[in-house]
Amino acid sequence: MNIQEKLSPQVKQIPPSGIRKFFDLVVATKGVISLGVGEPDFVTPWHVRESSIHSLEQGMTSYTSNSGLLELREEICRYMDETFALKYSPNNEIMVTVGASEAIDIALRTIASQGDEVLIVEPCYVSYGPCATLAGATPVSVPTYQKDDFKLMPEVLESKITPKSKAIIMCFPNNPTGGVMEEEDLKKIADIIKKHDLLVISDEVYAELTYGKKHASIANIEGMKDRTILISGLSKSFAMTGWRIGFAMAHPEIIAAMLKIHQYTILCAPIMGQIAALEALRNGKCEMDKMIEQYDQRRKLIVKGFQEIGLSCHIPKGAFYAFPNIEATGYEDHQFAEELLKETKVAVVPGSVFGQGGKGFIRCSYATSYSQITEALERIGEFVLPLIDKNKNEQAI
Ligand SMILES: Cc1ncc(COP(=O)(O)O)c(C=O)c1O
Secondary structure: OOHHHHOOHHHHHOOOOHHHHHHHHHHOOOOOEEOOOOOOOOOOOHHHHHHHHHHHHOOOOOOOOOOOOHHHHHHHHHHHHHHHOOOOOOOOOEEEEEHHHHHHHHHHHHHOOOOOEEEEEEOOOOOHHHHHHHOOOEEEEEEOOHHHOOOOOHHHHHHHOOOOEEEEEEEOOOOOOOOOOOHHHHHHHHHHHHHOOOEEEEEOOOOOOEOOOOOOOHHHOOOOHHHEEEEEEOOOOOOOHHHOEEEEEOOHHHHHHHHHHHHHHOOOOOHHHHHHHHHHHHHOHHHHHHHHHHHHHHHHHHHHHHHHHOOOOOOOOEOOEEOOEOHHHOOOHHHHHHHHHHHHOEEOEEHHHHOHHHOOEEEEEOOOOHHHHHHHHHHHHHHHHHHHHHHHHHHHO
């Protein structure tokens, strides 16, 4: 039997995750300092873990309603209103998902299909393109640039829109660039979206992790709430990646449609995670603020470090990634990451894993300890300085 012939064309079309492939290499190397992983290095706060343990002791091991525990939906709506002034009804404008990941997948499958184009703001989280392809749609790259602080520029978006464009998917604060969009920037994008009658999938999982200005959501721009599927979750903000709790907020008809896919494929998010999320949202703000304070200190350390090494690095204003430009070394990003790992045992992610716009950059997560970052920067410096010199000399000849 030829197994390949039995696989669906869409599945064959999508590549395995570039991050995973690279990290198989990292796992095989001993003594590595990893700036590669996209998850908090903090353990979920104890009171959150304890609430879940307590629920297990009480025998809470059942399914919940498809859209998630009503109590949790109410709590998420309260939290989003209080934190970002976003107003949604817990009854029909929200559903709890298995991480933001599931929400991205079912949002795309709900609105996009064969013949549609989905505009993907890049560099971006690795799942958008493949999920659009799995939905049968065609992903269309909309690049962002270092010169624009990795903001989405209205003219770039406009140039990529065609009659087939159905939706745009974007993420601010951004993984991998750390770029953010302020309200004024979002207003210009919203005008284009309204003019071309598009929907938006707005992945805001890093909304809490901003340094300086408070997060602005496109759903809050006039006329945008009905056009937006807002996706978020507790993985990053509350250090809860393993609990797999995310959510989607949107127009009741979109949520009802998303629920159809969710109830036939997932049924509901795990109850233990939902109980833990409830506790985190109610009583976790203090610990979250402490984590953000730590990320901010590490952010300053890593950006200064790269600038001293001679790698140009835009100042990330959100999430927990630095995205230095490594073109001065003369290496392309995959080669750079592989050689760096081999020579210095520091793991970073090649920028092109996140789409074309990431070419010539590396993603360095600073969700790791201050001392590990200091050591990593030293090793990267030793590796990079001779390369920069060599590259300069070659260009001078
Ligand atoms: C932008 C972005 N969206 C979604 C996810 C997935 O989040 P979750 O763990 O909630 O599925 C990630 C994880 O790295 C991410 O960076």
